[in-house]
Amino acid sequence: MMLTEDLIAIEARFGANNYKPLDVVLSRGAGVHVWDTDGNRYLDCLSAYSAVNQGHCHPKILAAMIEQAGKLTLTSRAFRNDQLALFYEELAALTKSHRVLPMNSGAEAVETAIKSVRKWGYEVKGIAEDQAEIVVCANNFHGRTLGIISFSTDETARKSFGPFLPGFRVVPFGDIGAFEQAISANTIAFLVEPIQGEAGVLIPPAGYFTKVREVCTANNVMLILDEIQTGLGRTGKLLAEEHEAIEADVTLVGKALSGGFYPVSAVLSNNEVLGTLKPGQHGSTFGGNPLACAVARAALKVLTEEGMIENAAVQGDYFLQGLKDIRSNVIRDVRGRGLMLAVELHPQAGGARRYCEALRRSGILAKETHDHTIRLAPPLVIEREQVDWALERLTPVLSGMN
Numbered sequence: 001m002m003l004t005e006d007l008i009a010i011e012a013r014f015g016a017n018n019y020k021p022l023d024v025v026l027s028r029g030a031g032v033h034v035w036d037t038d039g040n041r042y043l044d045c046l047s048a049y050s051a052v053n054q055g056h057c058h059p060k061i062l063a064a065m066i067e068q069a070g071k072l073t074l075t076s077r078a079f080r081n082d083q084l085a086l087f088y089e090e091l092a093a094l095t096k097s098h099r100v101l102p103m104n105s106g107a108e109a110v111e112t113a114i115k116s117v118r119k120w121g122y123e124v125k126g127i128a129e130d131q132a133e134i135v136v137c138a139n140n141f142h143g144r145t146l147g148i149i150s151f152s153t154d155e156t157a158r159k160s161f162g163p164f165l166p167g168f169r170v171v172p173f174g175d176i177g178a179f180e181q182a183i184s185a186n187t188i189a190f191l192v193e194p195i196q197g198e199a200g201v202l203i204p205p206a207g208y209f210t211k212v213r214e215v216c217t218a219n220n221v222m223l224i225l226d227e228i229q230t231g232l233g234r235t236g237k238l239l240a241e242e243h244e245a246i247e248a249d250v251t252l253v254g255k256a257l258s259g260g261f262y263p264v265s266a267v268l269s270n271n272e273v274l275g276t277l278k279p280g281q282h283g284s285t286f287g288g289n290p291l292a293c294a295v296a297r298a299a300l301k302v303l304t305e306e307g308m309i310e311n312a313a314v315q316g317d318y319f320l321q322g323l324k325d326i327r328s329n330v331i332r333d334v335r336g337r338g339l340m341l342a343v344e345l346h347p348q349a350g351g352a353r354r355y356c357e358a359l360r361r362s363g364i365l366a367k368e369t370h371d372h373t374i375r376l377a378p379p380l381v382i383e384r385e386q387v388d389w390a391l392e393r394l395t396p397v398l399s400g401m402n
C-alpha cells in the first residue's frame with residue numbers, strides 16, 4: 001500500500017492544481033464517519049457539500065446501486081428505460097412538481113434552468129429575442145461552468161475566463177427593494193439560493209422570500225430556487241422554500257439526490273417552463289440513465305422513510321445552541337438552519353483555515369468558506385451523542401488559538 005505522503009505527492013505531480021484540500025487522504029466512510037489511509041476516524045462535517053446527507057455508503061442506496069448496475073446502466077435517452085418513469089413519479093410526488101428534467105451535475109441543472117426559462121421568456125412571456133434578463137444575487141454560487149460564472153461576483157471564479165454570457169443583473173442578497181428595482185420589462189426570472197451556502201451560510205431576513213414570491217408573481221417573473229445544497233433535508237425541511245411556505249416556479253436539486261453515490265441532478269418545474277422544450281433542444285447522454293434513477297429513488301426513499309429530515313431539524317437546533325454556548329473571543333457569529341451551520345470568526349482570528357486544520361487534528365473534518373467562516377454540515381443521520389462529541393472537540397479549538 002502506498003504511503004499517504006506518496007499519494008499526496010503524486011496528486012501534486014499529475015493533477016491540475018484547481019483545489020486546495022486538507023492533507024487528509026480518505027479511504028473509507030460509513031454513516032457520519034470517514035477514515036483516512038492511516039486508519040484515523042473523523043466526523044465528516046462537510047458531507048461533500050451536502051451530497052452525502054444520507055450518510056456515507058448508506059446500505060440501502062448501495063444495494064440499489066449494485067442491483068441496478070448488474071441489470072442495466074445506460075441506454076441514452078434514444079431509448080426508454082424502466083427506471084425513469086418511476087424516478088419522475090416519485091420525485092414529482094415528493095416535491096409536488098409537475099415536470100422533471102434529469103441531468104447529472106448541479107451546474108448542468110442550473111444551465112438547463114437558464115435555457116428553459118429563456119425559452120419560456122421568448123415563447124410564452126413574449127420578450128423580444130435575445131433580450132431576456134435574469135436577476136441573480138451578489139455572492140451567489142451556482143456552479144463552475146462558463147455560463148454560470150458569467151454572473152458570479154467572485155473574482156477568483158471569473159478572472160481570465162471571459163468573455164462572458166450577457167443577460168444577467170446582480171442585486172444584493174436579502175434586499176427586496178433592490179430586487180424590485182432590478183426588474184425590467186425584459187426580466188424573465190430570479191435565480192437565487194434560499195440560503196447562500198458557499199458565501200458563508202448567509203440566511204436572508206425573515207419574510208424576504210415571501211416578498212420575493214409576491215414580486216415575482218406580480219411581474220410574471222419565474223422564481224428559480226437553487227436548492228442543490230439547501231434541498232433534500234439539509235435545513236430541516238425537504239426543501240428550504242418550506243421555511244417561508246412558498247413555492248418556487250423552478251426548483252433545482254442535485255448533490256444529495258443520489259446520496260453521494262453518483263452525480264444526479266434535476267430541474268423541477270410546477271408550471272409551463274419545462275414544457276417549452278421540444279425534442280432535440282436539450283439533453284444529456286447520461287441524464288436520466290437507469291443507474292442514476294435507481295440510485296436516486298433509493299436515496300429519496302431513505303431520506304424520508306428513515307426520518308432524516310426531522311432529525312436534521314432536531315439535531316440542527318441542538319448543535320446550533322451548543323455552538324452558541326461556546327465562550328470565545330474569536331467567534332463573531334454563529335448561524336444556521338437545520339444542519340447547515342456556520343461559525344464566523346473575527347478577522348483577527350487569522351483565518352478559518354488553521355481552525356479547520358486544528359479540528360482535523362481532533363477528529364473533525366470541516367472546510368472554511370471564504371476566509372473567516374467554518375461551515376459545519378454533517379450527514380443528516382447524526383445522533384445527539386455524536387453532536388455532543390463534536391461540541392466537546394469544537395469548544396477548545398474555537399475558544400481561541402494563538
Ligand SMILES: *Cc1c(COP(=O)(O)O)cnc(C)c1O
Nearest residue numbers: 105106107141142143226228229
Ligand atoms: C454545489 C452547488 C452547485 C453546483 O453543483 P455541481 O454538482 O458541483 O455542479 C450549484 N448550486 C449550489 C447552490 C451548490 O451548492
